[in-house]
Amino acid sequence: MARRGLTADSVFEYRDDLGLTCEKQEHIQWVCNILNSLHISERVLSQQQLLLINQKIRSVPTGRQRSLSTALNQVLLYLNEICDWQLPKTTESVFRDESMIWLLGILKKSECANRCFRRYEQQRQTFMNQRWRNMGWTLLVLNFEVAPLPLPYWKKILVDPSSIEFFEGQFTLKVPHYKPIATFSNDNIASFTRYALPSFPLKVLQDFYQLNSVNNLTIKSLLNAINDWVNLDPYYFSPMDPAEWLRTFQSFWHHHYVIPPALLRDLSDPMRHVATLSNSKQSPIGVKKEKALYQAPLQQAWNLKAHTPKTTRTTYWPHKALIKYYLKGSKVQPIKPATPEWDLENVLPKLFFHFTDELFTEGGVKQENLQPRSIERYTNFYHNLSSLSFYDASEPEKLHQWAHNEFERLNEQTTPWHLYNFLRSASHQELTDHLDLSLFERPELPSLVDSFRLDVSQVNRTVTKLLSSPNGNAMQRLFASVAVLLGYYGAMRRGEILRLRLSDIRVSAQNKQLFDIVITHTPEGRTKNGKTRVVSALMPASAAKLIRILLKIKSGSCGNKPLLGFEHESIHVRASQYLYPATQALKMLFGSKVRFHHLRHSGAELLYLQGLHLVYQRQEGHLEDILQDDATVEMLTHESCIQRFDFWLERRPFSQLNTGLLFDIISGQLGHANYATTRRNYIHGMEKIVPLLKPACRQYSRAELRYLFDLPAGSNDISRILNTLSSEYSSLSNKAKKQFQPILGESQVLKKLKRNQFLIKNNILPIKKTRSIDDDFASQWISSMPVNYFDKQITTFHYFCQALFTSLNKGDLDFNTVNAQWHHLARGKFFSFTAKERTALNTLGKPEVIIHQPQASSVETLNLQFQCQCNQKVLDAFIALCHVGSFKHYKANFVLQQNRKSLKSSKLNMVKTQFVRRGDSVNKQITQTGNTQLIITLETQMPSKKLKPILDGFFTHLTTKLG
Template identity: 60%
Template sequence: MAKKPLTAQSIITYREELGMDCEETSNLQWVCDLINSLNINERALSKEQLNDINKRIKSIPTGKQRVLLSALDHVLFYLKEICNWQLPEVKEQAFTDESTMWLFSIHEKNLLASQCFARYESQRESFMDKRWHDLGWVLLVLNFEVAPLHLSYWQRILSTPTCIEFFEGQFTLKVSHPKPISSYADEDKASFTRYPLPVFPLRVLLNFYKYLPEKALTTKSLLDAINRWVDTEPYYFAAMSPAEWLRTFQSFWHHHYAVPPKLLRDLSDPMRHVSPLDSTECYAIDTVKEKLLFIPPLNNAVVGAEKKAPADAWPHKNLIKYHKQSSKENSTKPTAPAWGTDNVIPKLFYHYTDELFNEGGVHKKTLLSQSIDRYTNFYKSLNPLSFDDATNPETLHRWAHKEFDRLDEKTTPWHLYNFLRSASHQELTDELDLEQFERPELPSLVDPFCLNVSQINSTVELLLSSKNGDAMQRLFASIAVILGYYGAMRRGEVLRLCLGDITIVNPQKKQLFSIVIRNTPEGTTKNKKTRIITVFMPEPAAKLIRILLKIKTGCDETKPLLGFEYESIGLRSSYYIYPVTQALKALFGPKVRFHHLRHGGAELLYLQGLHLAYQRQGCHLSSILQDEATEAMLSKESCLARFDFWLEGRLFDKMNAGLLLDVIAKQHGHSSYATTRRHYLHGMEKTIALFKPVYRQYSRAELRYIYDIPVGSNDISRILDSLSQEHSLLSSEDKKQFQPELTESQIIKKLKLNTLIVGKVTTTNKQPSTFNKCDFKTLWESSLPEDFIDKNTNTFNYFCQKVFKALNNKTLDFKTANIQWRQLAKGQYFNFVSKELKALKTLGKPKIILQKPQGKSHTETLNIQFSCVCNQKTLQAFKTICHKGSLKHYTATFLLIQNRKSLNSNKLNMVKNQFLRKDDNFNWHKTPGGNTQLIITLKTLIPSTLLAQTLEQYFLNITLK
């Protein structure tokens, strides 16, 4: 992709909207040109590069050197805050000093802010009856009661009536970003953030929209209006600049609501957070159970099958051809191919092409077949991407970078980037980090989506209750969800987590786990550093982890928690993460990824911290969350338990609350809270609600204004009767003085949304709470077969209740179970197809022979022995089941017993040349009498514990059936 140079105007706009001083355009552009000339390809500035820039500036002998150094700080601050650059430590410290100066400038407005608010409150009371219309008044209301924003943001809001939306139980302001900073943004759809809109400023804003001035609003007209308004009674303030007004309102919020500096920055800078799209498509669980594969999604070709024709090697070409001929009758849309073992690119191109037809391109909603053909015509230029490489984040990114660097044509990199964007939403490749391929001088994009506790419960229930997969696979996948959410862990961190790195904090706190996230031979953490996190989760989720820890007692603690020994990280990803991604997409829409579990967990930890800091009850956000399960995790007990690692038994008010946000960022492995805020915490609608109490007093006059009732009308009594039971019991005189304590949600329920809202009414499709119903342990155990052998179908199930009872009572250890599972080929070898069952009957009922321990092993293993005649029928049966079929992985020992004196034997030659495989053994024994007999012993290496009699009975059942 061609690079778009960094420009001074971007820095000027950003700093002005924060009310920050800014150097002249020419000086800023000089610095921008200097940075552009370095051709930096990643979001980082090295110490050496910074030194080179400083040398260039300091070579200037005049006072221009001073202003250019200041301009450099302004540019680097923008690159750090908006473009997510990593800067040398010396500059990080400089920006810390700048933040301190910013806070000092706010404190300078303390007296003015206090006076302004006191006079605003007195004017507010008289406004309820006089109800004047003035732009200056509207700006005071919005800044004191909604958020302290720069006038440039209010200019856009006041010019856009559709920015009011009802979302998640409250009215909100949808504030668009001047620069797109979300992955879903394009030319037609801007990224945005949300602020809660209380009912009083809501009515003020709605009334303002009724009388919009004919002349377009500008930042200057807003500044003139507010300065004109405060020039009269009761304020009598001198005129101020936009920056001074912003500092004044920031000072009010800082002191009145006890908003710490970092949160104050979030509050007054909409570019620090991105809200997700309005709604997410949800499906009922019953309709998606069968979609979960729970097997590696590989295209396992049948041995001996013909190779695909070249035309079928790229199914997206057939899809384009189908759409070109869609007007013809009897045309059938090509189906999606399976994931290929050697190359997953064909399937990724099929999905990409299908998306282009269904959803359009970045700039156009509908694309012609010819255009899509052109956009995808670089498919043959890409090197293959194997299934194993696709499931390993490191090899996946290496492949993508190599292809990106190699395809340096003018248009191809842009088409490749869009192809990678599509791949990042596929189950197999959703670990692809697109930020690595974006232009570093552009704002880094945020992928906003968040899950709540009930949605996590639904996902785990779906995984545990699926009819597909084995019990351990369902357990591992469910625990991956739990760790990804409550631990806010990345996909690779979950996969690499070792058994010894997760422990229960103490026996009295069984819902609290300590987790060490470290570098392992399979990969490193994102910042290459080790971190220790403490994770608190609901009892049903904690119980699943305790089950797994008990099952794996005595296992090698350096091995991964999720999975069996000898499974590669790619295989574990396909077995245990792929089904999770399938479940998330099926339940919550195609754009949801495993990484969004981390987003949800980050928000939960953030809300828990703010509940402690502002001493709020768990039900404080009930009308917004609409989820009892999340409320339970926000109770005081849950919040204290979650921060137990920091509090260590102390009261929260004894701690340095100023460290809270840094403590939260450190739990996520972030060096800066700003990273947590922007990429993981979406919108301000929950945050601001925590600053304010749930209940407040409302006068009759204010309620009349909110409900748009004429001044002095007694119709308010009817509304008050429905809002407050106490009101209906008062006398007429007492009712006039009555000021009920009400919540915003109580008032909102009485508002008529369909006539009140100017913009769009948006509601979320919340799932009903399952917090008090979910019992993951029982759900999982009920899915287990009772015994190894299903009496109805005669199928063999290794992971049954019998195995887990043995693991619990220590008659079987997981090391042995691990070997049994591996030698049984994960349960697949003994589930025979019909032609194999016929072959088994030909060979005859086998005996299960105990093999004495060999080498370091202390456990007897099982051999499968067949005694049969030596003829062509037996040969064909053996080939069916052991050359190609379910038992082909077990080596065989042949014993041919013959009654003969001659050394020449056709049967001997048959065994040697047709029965024997590469690693098989052969013995020949002559007897003086009796019939010729062929004894075939398959060496399985399966430990005998629990299985000797079971397998004997199993083979008896299937051979006699």
């Protein structure tokens, strides 16, 4: 796949759309050629590379040098803004100068913008009765009431009625990007962003679509239309070019809505943000997926110590059987091949199976249906790849290193596109969803944004799913749920959550729902930007209580131990035990494309909305009908917003701070060096932002309401509409009714407009409101676990039960003891015996639980002692239970007590050759009387504290039930 490289067309088109001055294309292309010759493989330009380019520019002997220097700055700005390149700090001053020039151009249009808007408002009142339809008028309405956009974007919107879309409680305007910058972009779904579409511009645009059937609009025709319109009464403006008009509209928004420059650029440049897709079409929760929740990706994952060396065994590739199944057809081969399990030595076979299955069921990027032979061709590079172990796949750095190595090693002409598609599939699998695809995209192309987001209720649903699952144990459910809460409310990366230590999180003394989280370097890894930051995380009461429960459980443990997990677990084991189930739950509820990292994206958006609520002093209900989620609205109360930013406010009124720093403060909380990264990758669309800039309610004239509801000018039928819109209207006198102009919210008007024939024709559903529930996570967690360690009906030993946590809460147990007991119980599979093992246990007899005092330790431990005969039946039972069963990890001490009259028997040889395993010990005792018996003592190394009577009762219950 040959690379085209950076071209002047992309840079010129971007700057021209925004009305920015641009050097000649030949100068831009000269700079692009120099950059292409450097063969830069990542989105980073080093200081040395910049010096090299400047040296080549200075080598030009003529005044063309100045033009090339300007062209370089313009190309670098494009690479930074659109392609997300990291540039040397020496370029920051150039970008500041460019921003100042841009803002100065806006300020120069202040008087023109003010005059134009005053006359627009005057004409707007006249319009309500005369109701003309004109392209120039439509452009004025859209720029003043929706957003100040460049003419090329309005050109695309005005020829496409599908640009209007009802989305999340309001009408929106879908604005297409001129180049794809969304991960969801393909031939069926184009990359776009969204803007809120209020009722008045909505109606004007609908009327324009109904009257006009224009497919040949040009920028010139749009410009002529708006210039011709303002050349008449009441404007009498001289013609302006596209850049001047854009600056005029930007100036209006800047001053009228008090929008800071950074947000104004977001508002007026659709390429700076990507809308999220509707998540209404969610994958149903399959029974099989439900059962798989909390099942470790590998049965031996909890016991992984290090990378397992490769063997010479032949790798089995199950995706080949899947292709064969589709080639032959279901009639020839009725049973579809089952999804394979994860392989410890190589996870690629299962990843390829998923990749192949997706190609069959979902199609390719460009074609909806693919032939089996095509899919076989797209996947036939599998044998060229190096194996990827489970351990390396679990570690982000090792996974990325493996992918980079494969890209560099494989032939560029044959596999890079197929390999990239395979990696795209892998990034949506639970095990490898931390794969960052931006590292493998062509750096000269716009960087792609993954814009999925979740609201508070969806996060609550995920936590509820994790807590209420019958699978896993109580601590696993707690750890996984806390990981979700930290990912969302702390907007933390998965690695930051896994490395978080007990000493890194503390509850605020003033507010138990507020947590200060230190994200810093640990022996397990470093922060992404190499710096330490402190995150302030405000959570709802129920979520905060769950965090405090975990901190209470682990109180007394060493501060440098991980918050999530047990002491003996490595970071990749913790990832598979706690983050893997969280990812599984997200995919079950919201579709296969959701990743754990989307929690961070969603938390960043919540933080951004909280900040804007403070700046514009909005009430919590301002976005209520747009958010459609009471739980999210509750996080946007003035009190919640103040508490969330308390680390910055320090109990000072918000008005006393430099609000211009807000975006930098938000970026700092996310660990971003600058706001550009935050706004591009984490702020999705403008449909929630623009409504925040405007008051929640405004006054509607009777004439405007007649227009909106398709009533003739002067119609008295408006009284019927007013009766339904305003409760006070009916109580007014007839004279007062004629003067009445209601103050309404946009949603009140929309609820009436939903009956509009346009909405019915386009199959737009009525507004639906999702009511949140009062989730009590602590109660859900407690009710998900057994009351006691065992009961009369069940033969399984449940270590993590309500009785254990009661002891922890009272202080009868500490987590260090629990950690040690759990570790040694886990090695015995929690005493969860199979039917065969229970039979073997019945043969050996009830074990006596003995307290043992090791010589090198002050902690008393427990031993299990069996007294039994030494015969073949006992040997078979011991093999089933201790050679391959639940007790196989416990060291055994054998004492053969023989009567002095039977010393010639072969019992001792039987014990030494058939009973004993590596590490076991054998002793012989001679007795004067009695039969020969074998005493087997299993050293569990479990601390005995509080556990001896519990195990005594359990084995009594178990052997009695078996008997």
